[in-house]
């Protein structure tokens with residue numbers, strides 16, 4: 362079908378004002394903040410209802426037009442770059458919070474609902490309920506984060522945000538609509554069990570298998586008391602030993618760390634940043650909550666006694682430093698203590714706002730070596746050794762992420778950056794960590810090391826759900 366005819370059909374589906382193909386719009390959707398090669402779409406379409414998403418998918422199948430679902434494009438992996446052109450399906454208009462169910466503790470959302478929206482709605486109208494928040498900006502999508510196995514401030518007790526999904530509604534590449542989880546059987550959006558877990562067909566797939574039009578995510582009761590503290594260990598090995606042992610006390614809601622250079626960046630340091638001898642290596646962040654003061658006190662005793670044991674073992678660290686007291690002195694640290702947040706010190710660090718990372722999940726028993734080696738690789742390429750980590754699901758696995766703000770106008774920097782990212786990605790895979798939100802180049806590395814049976818199954822699932830290969834082609838190694 363002629364391009365003009367496709368445009369006309371898209372306008373009939375979504376309305377004339379919600380279809381764009383002007384150069385300025387296509388430019389904006391052709392790139393993200395990372396080093397991944399830009400590529401322009403042919404059209405940007407903003408549907409308002411699942412039926413319009415279905416109609417777009419039917420048209421795409423009929424005309425073999427690629428479709429890339431999109432909300433904010435802030436995934437930090439080039440995942441929404443339409444590498445084969447076609448339609449960007451921008452779901453920002455599907456931004457209704459359909460239900461907050463306090464008694465069954467879930468929120469039913471459209472994909473355009475952002476962390477900022479959800480937090481505001483809960484704070485305003487449901488102050489007894491909370492969700493889990495990433496360090497991602499408030500304008501990013503709750504749905505996308507959950508589908509991408511996000512790591513958030515309650516990931517320590519509850520796991521990645523994909524574990525918070527209780528039911529889904531999905532438009533399949535064919536245009537059919539399917540419900541997943543209890544919503545498919547009883548119309549109630551409370552759980553994925555006890556059923557074959559079809560949510561796995563859409564989680565971690567980067568939008569290659571279906572377009573989620575409704576998601577139910579679990580909520581938690583808001584605790585009455587909250588305590589947050591920084592601990593500043595001097596060595597990476599002490600930091601990780603502490604993270605693991607604190608995880609195992611089962612009293613924490615969050616335990617995460619940032620390399621020391623982040624503290625300097627937050628205070629406006631630019632250019633190469635190194636750690637001065639005598640400075641701590643880590644900013645470790647812990648948070649715990651309680652229903653009563655007595656419970657909070659008991660948890661504080663457990664944390665303090667574990668830290669005393671570390672002191673006795675001769676491990677060097679500062680703290681615990683009460684964050685509320687610190688925030689009164691240094692309000693900049695609120696960025697690390699109140700979510701969702703905008704880490705402007707990272708996003709604005711480099712001229713032109715380039716920002717990228719290699720993030721991964723892996724065994725907490727092997728956190729130290731890849732951290733040391735990854736930091737050394739960053740320094741070798743002239744980037745500040747900026748990384749963060751988080752204990753996930755009670756310490757059963759951990760996140761390790763190397764972050765690089767860079768000047769994306771400079772091709773030499775981009776070239777150096779790509780080499781650095783590849784080296785870090787290989788290192789992480791060698792050390793048992795798997796990159797998440799993997800850009801295509803990293804996905805290829807994962808696939809090249811994967812069990813052939815797993816690869817065949819992956820390909821078979823994609824082929825079955827999307828025989829024409831129209832959803833997000835050119836991503837996840839496809």
Ligand SMILES: Cc1cc2nc3c(=O)[nH]c(=O)nc-3n(C[C@H](O)[C@H](O)[C@H](O)COP(=O)(O)OP(=O)(O)OC[C@H]3O[C@@H](n4cnc5c(N)ncnc54)[C@H](O)[C@@H]3O)c2cc1C
Pocket residue numbers: 429430431432433434435436437440441452472495496497498500501502503504505506507508509510511512513567568569571572573574704707708833
């Ligand atoms: C500074 C910074 C810090 C961050 N920190 C964190 C963090 O701490 N933890 C964390 O987990 N993430 C973090 N992120 C990553 C990211 O912002 C989040 O995971 C975010 O929720 C992605 O939302 P988005 O709207 O940008 O998604 P998009 O980039 O628009 O989409 C992400 C992916 O989902 C697909 N997709 C979009 N809509 C749908 C749909 N309806 N159905 C199926 N697939 C769809 C897209 O094609 C793409 O593959 C951070 C990002 C930045 C910039």
